[in-house]
Amino acid sequence: MDREVLKGIPLFSELSNKDLEKIGQVASKQRYHKDNLILIEEEIGSTMFVILSGRVKISRISDDGREVILSILSEGDFFGEMSLLDGQTRSANVTAIEESELMVIRREDFLQMLRDYPQIAINLLKELAQRIRKSDEHIKSLSLQDATGRVASTLLRIAEDSGVFRRGQVEISELPLQQDLANMAGTSRETISRVIKSLMVQGYLKKEKGKIIILDYEKFKSIFSR
Numbered sequence: 001m002d003r004e005v006l007k008g009i010p011l012f013s014e015l016s017n018k019d020l021e022k023i024g025q026v027a028s029k030q031r032y033h034k035d036n037l038i039l040i041e042e043e044i045g046s047t048m049f050v051i052l053s054g055r056v057k058i059s060r061i062s063d064d065g066r067e068v069i070l071s072i073l074s075e076g077d078f079f080g081e082m083s084l085l086d087g088q089t090r091s092a093n094v095t096a097i098e099e100s101e102l103m104v105i106r107r108e109d110f111l112q113m114l115r116d117y118p119q120i121a122i123n124l125l126k127e128l129a130q131r132i133r134k135s136d137e138h139i140k141s142l143s144l145q146d147a148t149g150r151v152a153s154t155l156l157r158i159a160e161d162s163g164v165f166r167r168g169q170v171e172i173s174e175l176p177l178q179q180d181l182a183n184m185a186g187t188s189r190e191t192i193s194r195v196i197k198s199l200m201v202q203g204y205l206k207k208e209k210g211k212i213i214i215l216d217y218e219k220f221k222s223i224f225s226r
């Protein structure tokens with residue numbers, strides 16, 4: 001794989017051209033269409049992935065059959081590392097939510113990379129630390145907040161992951177479907193629509209051409225990020 005493609009990936013940041021060249025030699029590319037299942041929970045893992053383009057959702061199915069979305073990952077993010085590191089089965093399902101191109105690395109090559117390039121291991125640990133922080137926030141919002149708080153926290157999570165910040169506002173485009181939002185917030189579709197309407201009436205949000213705009217991000221965050 002071309003080293004220029006690898007240069008922009010945070011996991012490989014600070015590596016020399018020579019090292020990127022070597023990494024490119026052990027990686028391959030795979031394309032997935034929208035709604036294709038990439039990884040299945042409980043299966044044995046033998047590869048990890050880096051997203052070159054597109055977006056995927058990480059989800060699990062609850063005991064009563066509902067889907068819970070743990071995260072949405074996009075260009076530059078990686079997944080599938082957990083089962084390679086701890087030898088257990090896949091911890092979640094991963095599905096393409098857009099046409100996606102992925103870089104695929106086999107288990108032995110990935111583990112050898114971590115031994116050969118400590119910088120990759122440090123970059124990986126940094127990202128895992130951030131994922132634990134996000135999960136902690138999520139658990140807090142699920143256990144402590146009412147429906148409005150949970151929907152608002154979910155919007156903040158999406159804004160921080162993929163929002164466009166401009167003059168104090170955040171534009172969230174390509175917002176997940178209301179059902180996806182509900183699955184992220186741990187609530188129903190009806191509640192999502194009711195809460196978004198109420199946040200609009202209260203002047204916190206605006207809808208524009210399929211986008212949701214948080215009108216004053218700092219204020220929104222200070223009120224709902226508790």
Ligand code: CMP
Nearest residue numbers: 058070071079080081082083090091092
């Ligand atoms: P693995 O368990 O091999 O397969 C499923 C992948 O989903 C997992 O590796 C992680 O890469 C990813 N994953 C699981 N939980 C989360 C989470 N809370 N946030 C982001 N990614 C996750």
